[in-house]
Amino acid sequence: MGSSRRTINSCLRWMWYHRNYIIIVVLPLALLPLPLVIPTQEAKCGYAIILMALYWCTECMPLAVTALLPVVLFPMMGIMKAADVSIEYLKDSNMLFIGGLLVAIAVEQWSLHTRIALRVLLLVGVRPALLMMGFMIVSSFLSMWISNSATTAMMLPIASAVLQQLKATEAQADEREFQAAAQDNQAFELEISQSKQEMSEEKHPDTKAQLDNGQCENGLSAESLQDSKRRVMDEKYALLTKGMSLSVCYAASIGGTATLTGTTPNIILKGQIDKLFPGNGDVINFASWFVFAFPNALIMLVLAYFWLLFMFLGFNLKKSFGCGVTNDRDKEAYKVMRQEYKKLGSVRFAEWAVLIIFLLLVVLWFSRAPGFIDGWATVLFNKGGPFVSDGTVAIFMSMLFFIIPSQRPRCGGYGTDENGQTVNSPPTLLSWQVVHERMPWNIILLLGGGFALAAGSEESGLSKWLGDCLAPLEQIPPFAISLVLSLLVATFTECSSNTATTTLFLPILASMAVSIKIHPLYVMLPCTIAASLAFMLPVATPPNAIAFAFGKLKVIDMVKAGFMLNIIGILTVNLGVNTWGYAMFDMGNIPHWVNITNSKP
Numbered sequence: 001m002g003s004s005r006r007t008i009n010s011c012l013r014w015m016w017y018h019r020n021y022i023i024i025v026v027l028p029l030a031l032l033p034l035p036l037v038i039p040t041q042e043a044k045c046g047y048a049i050i051l052m053a054l055y056w057c058t059e060c061m062p063l064a065v066t067a068l069l070p071v072v073l074f075p076m077m078g079i080m081k082a083a084d085v086s087i088e089y090l091k092d093s094n095m096l097f098i099g100g101l102l103v104a105i106a107v108e109q110w111s112l113h114t115r116i117a118l119r120v121l122l123l124v125g126v127r128p129a130l131l132m133m134g135f136m137i138v139s140s141f142l143s144m145w146i147s148n149s150a151t152t153a154m155m156l157p158i159a160s161a162v163l164q165q166l167k168a169t170e171a172q173a174d175e176r177e178f179q180a181a182a183q184d185n186q187a188f189e190l191e192i193s194q195s196k197q198e199m200s201e202e203k204h205p206d207t208k209a210q211l212d213n214g215q216c217e218n219g220l221s222a223e224s225l226q227d228s229k230r231r232v233m234d235e236k237y238a239l240l241t242k243g244m245s246l247s248v249c250y251a252a253s254i255g256g257t258a259t260l261t262g263t264t265p266n267i268i269l270k271g272q273i274d275k276l277f278p279g280n281g282d283v284i285n286f287a288s289w290f291v292f293a294f295p296n297a298l299i300m301l302v303l304a305y306f307w308l309l310f311m312f313l314g315f316n317l318k319k320s321f322g323c324g325v326t327n328d329r330d331k332e333a334y335k336v337m338r339q340e341y342k343k344l345g346s347v348r349f350a351e352w353a354v355l356i357i358f359l360l361l362v363v364l365w366f367s368r369a370p371g372f373i374d375g376w377a378t379v380l381f382n383k384g385g386p387f388v389s390d391g392t393v394a395i396f397m398s399m400l401f402f403i404i405p406s407q408r409p410r411c412g413g414y415g416t417d418e419n420g421q422t423v424n425s426p427p428t429l430l431s432w433q434v435v436h437e438r439m440p441w442n443i444i445l446l447l448g449g450g451f452a453l454a455a456g457s458e459e460s461g462l463s464k465w466l467g468d469c470l471a472p473l474e475q476i477p478p479f480a481i482s483l484v485l486s487l488l489v490a491t492f493t494e495c496s497s498n499t500a501t502t503t504l505f506l507p508i509l510a511s512m513a514v515s516i517k518i519h520p521l522y523v524m525l526p527c528t529i530a531a532s533l534a535f536m537l538p539v540a541t542p543p544n545a546i547a548f549a550f551g552k553l554k555v556i557d558m559v560k561a562g563f564m565l566n567i568i569g570i571l572t573v574n575l576g577v578n579t580w581g582y583a584m585f586d587m588g589n590i591p592h593w594v595n596i597t598n599s600k601p
């Protein structure tokens with residue numbers, strides 16, 4: 001009996017270790033009856049989508065490799081030609097994404113994000129509540145332009161250094177106060193000790209032994225009181241470290257939703273809208289997304305701040321904010337941040353160049369097609385059609401990083417390189433070697449895989465079939481549909497990447513919206529943002545995983561804090577869709593580009 005149990009355990013263990021290989025082989029065979037029993041184009045496309053969804057959820061293969069499956073499956077199943085599938089992998093949205101990433105790499109290369117972060121933190125102060133506010137503001141702002149993971153990885157060490165200094169300074173201050181109190185009371189204690197001893201001997205003989213051992217009247221020695229106070233302080237800073245770590249990673253995820261290039265699901269939405277509704281008139285661009293999503297992110301950030309403040313610091317305003325009082329502990333912690341800022345030195349030529357290019361890019365994005373007036377692209381280039389897009393601007397500006405030198409041109413040499421050779425000309429702001437190392441090429445393939453899935457769904461008729469199946473939802477109020485779908489996506493993205501989640505859901509949501517006669521953006525917008533609201537589990541997003549390891553968190557800590565933030569985020573985005581978003585995108589009416597697209601043969 002025992003040997004058979006060991007054999008079973010050994011087999012199960014072997015299967016667990018080799019689970020990825022088993023999943024890769026078994027899943028296609030298990031799903032094969034679908035296209036064989038129902039030999040239609042819709043069933044064949046459904047087979048491919050279900051297989052990719054399961055591969056993405058189990059991560060038995062790298063996500064980017066799974067995204068290449070349409071290149072193999074769609075031509076072999078007769079859904080699309082190989083050339084038509086392959087062209088989906090490098091769309092205008094991919095160019096926008098690449099341009100945004102090049103800007104982010106340049107900002108990180110020259111530590112401009114570190115300078116901005118420390119400068120803001122020096123302005124807000126080091127009181128716990130103010131410190132949390134400062135870290136959340138900086139993290140959310142930086143993640144609007146650079147990756148959420150890079151923001152979290154940069155901010156957490158800064159937070160740790162400041163908290164360690166606060167703790168060390170508080171411990172030293174407590175030690176000084178304890179010693180000062182002991183010295184002040186020493187003379188008084190000597191005067192009363194004799195009379196106290198006499199009284200104790202007369203009334204309570206046992207008390208003499210306690211006093212001789214250095215114990216206080218309550219039975220605790222001074223050392224015990226000090227140890228107890230130290231334990232309380234350790235617990236306080238452990239809780240503060242957890243709160244600060246969570247505030248950084250949550251703020252990074254929230255900030256990423258505010259700009260079109262801030263996180264991958266936003267780019268996927270633009271690509272899917274352009275693919276499924278080609279006559280949409282550039283309804284989603286950098287400016288329109290920012291006008292809708294930035295207020296939403298701001299409200300979410302404020303509510304998240306107060307929730308984390310309540311969980312980890314309480315609402316003692318005088319203690320948390322300080323009310324203008326500055327003590328030695330605050331000065332020491334402030335000194336740490338000041339020293340970190342001084343290590344960066346004066347602002348270099350390269351930092352100024354990167355900052356100017358970055359600001360110019362943002363201005364060009366906003367003014368390209370602001371909506372209420374003709375933008376510069378409309379006046380100069382787009383009179384005959386939408387020739388210039390946000391991707392055009394992003395690539396043009398990012399090319400300047402490979403043209404502009406990293407040092408001010410001057411006569412003479414530019415120092416020596418790492419091999420000791422004299423440098424006669426300065427390097428450019430970015431080199432291709434740096435870009436090659438830091439560019440997440442896998443995300444570009446993931447984007448392309450999503451666009452290929454959407455194209456296959458359209459070509460095979462699967463999108464129309466799904467839309468017809470979901471037609472009975474027309475009887476449900478639209479706001480309820482949006483709320484439930486946002487909740488579904490936010491739950492799904494806790495155990496799947498937000499890129500895979502939006503890639504799978506958005507084409508289905510678009511078909512459903514057309515079928516039940518509501519504005520596609522009414523469900524696609526909130527679900528796209530909901531895909532970034534993965535706050536509950538460490539595995540949900542890379543920022544969560546970084547904060548989980550750095551802040552010595554337990555899963556229950558993240559679940560308790562993240563559950564409420566998920567609810568806050570879903571309610572906030574649905575508020576935005578039903579108020580300013582409703583008016584901005586005219587969601588009360590079916591747009592003409594939906595009818596035009598679906599009237600095509």
